[in-house]
Amino acid sequence: MIRLANQQDLAQVQKLYQVLRPHDPELSAEVAAQTWRRLCEDSNTHIIVAEVEGQLASTYSLTLNLSLANGARPFAMIEHVITLDAFRRRGLSQAVLKYGIELAWQLDCYNTNRHKDVIAQREFSASETRQRMKGIVTLRSSSFTQYQKC
Incomplete structure (x- = not known):
């Protein structure tokens, strides 16, 4: 089942992030709970998860960014994409x-790039996902543009 994460998903999302970012410092339970609550309550942040037999198998963060451009319509960014090894090659990503793309459309995100969306057409391998995580993938309605970090 694909859905938005909720307050009860904190521990499983943290496990997914540990796989994605194993060298991140461990958060205290209090900091993790406070931050998770703020994320879940933030109307511009959407943590999307794939749940398989009660376990979160895949996730990413979709963040809306307010803008004065394009009639003051927001654009969305995707970050922290991860699928557990045991669940890869099932189409979860x-x-x-x-x-998330459908949610961004519903939230009136704009489209500035006319290239066909290739990201949502296939599931990335682990190495491709890690390579993409080195950049920021910006979702603008039905297409993506990747910007490499400086």
Whole structure:
């Protein structure tokens, strides 16, 4: 099932992030709970998850960015994309990305790039996902543009 994360998902999302970013410092339970609550309550942040048999198998963060451009319509960014090894090659990354794209459209994100969306058409391998995580993937309605960090 593809859905938005909720307050009860904190521990499982943290496990996914530990796989994605194993060298991050461990958060105290209090800091993790406070931050998670703020993320869940933030109307511009959407943590999308794929749940398989009660376990979160894949996730990413879709963040809306307010803008004065394009009639003051927001654009969205995707970050922290991860699928657990045991659940790869099942189309979960594609499914969570599709869910987020549809959500971004519903939230009136604009389209500035006319290139066909290739990201949501296939599931990335682990190495491709890690390579993409080195850049920021910006979602603008039905297309993506990747910007490499300086």
